[in-house]
Amino acid sequence: MSVSVIIPTFNRSELLRNSIQSVLDQTISPTEIIVVDDHSTDDTSEVVGSFKNEKIKYVLNRFKKGANGARNTGILLAECDFIAFQDSDDIWLPSKLEEQLNYMNSNPEVDMCFCSLNLNKGLRVIPNREVRPSEVKSQLRKGNFISTQTIFLKREVAISTMFDEDLMRFQDWDFCLRISNQYSIHHLPKPLVMVEHQNDSISKKVNGVKALNQLFTKHPELTKEIIIKALYNYEKFSEKMRKNKRVSALSNYFLYSIYKIIDKLFVRDSKL
Numbered sequence: 001m002s003v004s005v006i007i008p009t010f011n012r013s014e015l016l017r018n019s020i021q022s023v024l025d026q027t028i029s030p031t032e033i034i035v036v037d038d039h040s041t042d043d044t045s046e047v048v049g050s051f052k053n054e055k056i057k058y059v060l061n062r063f064k065k066g067a068n069g070a071r072n073t074g075i076l077l078a079e080c081d082f083i084a085f086q087d088s089d090d091i092w093l094p095s096k097l098e099e100q101l102n103y104m105n106s107n108p109e110v111d112m113c114f115c116s117l118n119l120n121k122g123l124r125v126i127p128n129r130e131v132r133p134s135e136v137k138s139q140l141r142k143g144n145f146i147s148t149q150t151i152f153l154k155r156e157v158a159i160s161t162m163f164d165e166d167l168m169r170f171q172d173w174d175f176c177l178r179i180s181n182q183y184s185i186h187h188l189p190k191p192l193v194m195v196e197h198q199n200d201s202i203s204k205k206v207n208g209v210k211a212l213n214q215l216f217t218k219h220p221e222l223t224k225e226i227i228i229k230a231l232y233n234y235e236k237f238s239e240k241m242r243k244n245k246r247v248s249a250l251s252n253y254f255l256y257s258i259y260k261i262i263d264k265l266f267v268r269d270s271k272l
Contacts (some may be wrong), residue, residue, distance in 0.1 A: 003031055003082045003084060006084070007020065008067050008070030008087070010040050011044070016047050019086055019091065020047075020048070026096065027097070028101065031055070031079075033055050033056045033057065036071070038065055045058060065165065090196075092193055096192035107186065111183035111185070112151060112152065112179055113186045113188050114186075114187060116191040146172060149193050169211035
């Protein structure tokens with residue numbers, strides 16, 4: 001069985017090298033590595049070219065499409081039986097592809113599997129327990145625990161689903177929610193991906209609220225507990241930023257946006 005690895009990237013040449021190398025260092029070699037450059041302005045093309053490896057296919061988007069659009073470009077170009085996604089700033093452990101491919105070959109009825117990830121050098125593992133196949137769908141409606149770079153799935157499943165290019169954030173959550181509605185998802189409870197978490201900027205927090213609104217509009221089956229948790233987190237954020245008027249205004253915007261989502265949810269459930 002053959003494997004395509006898709007790596008979307010934008011202006012991260014200094015991190016991309018290690019990401020690609022971690023794919024090349026796998027105990028089984030992928031058939032192709034598709035690096036989709038989302039119109040970078042740095043030396044990304046030179047970094048990719050420096051590998052001089054015929055398995056690596058460099059694709060340059062003629063205009064910026066975002067991470068979702070870049071992944072979709074890779075999906076449409078992929079030629080193998082299975083697809084795995086890697087991010088330009090993350091590292092795979094050497095056995096990642098082999099363990100997921102073996103699992104899929106041993107369980108041909110499974111359409112997608114995901115592994116756990118190791119966050120911030122072992123400070124946290126996500127998910128922190130095995131998620132049984134029977135509970136993946138229901139647990140996804142309570143919150144996301146599947147990151148894109150942990151996904152390994154059949155090519156036809158990726159093509160039939162694709163990433164939503166209109167979503168500002170939470171594209172992995174939306175992608176997995178839609179897959180869980182039609183296909184089987186299994187968890188390989190081993191942390192085979194290393195992720196270094198970076199704190200979100202203010203602009204990312206704003207986009208996060210907007211994207212959360214988009215997600216709940218698209219998936220009304222998501223549970224209210226997610227919104228209540230988000231509200232609690234943003235209230236904590238607001239308290240810390242009271243002294244800064246500009247940030248305080250932004251925090252008020254966050255709270256207002258979340259209250260709007262809550263109102264929609266409760267109105268939707270109303271029998272009046």
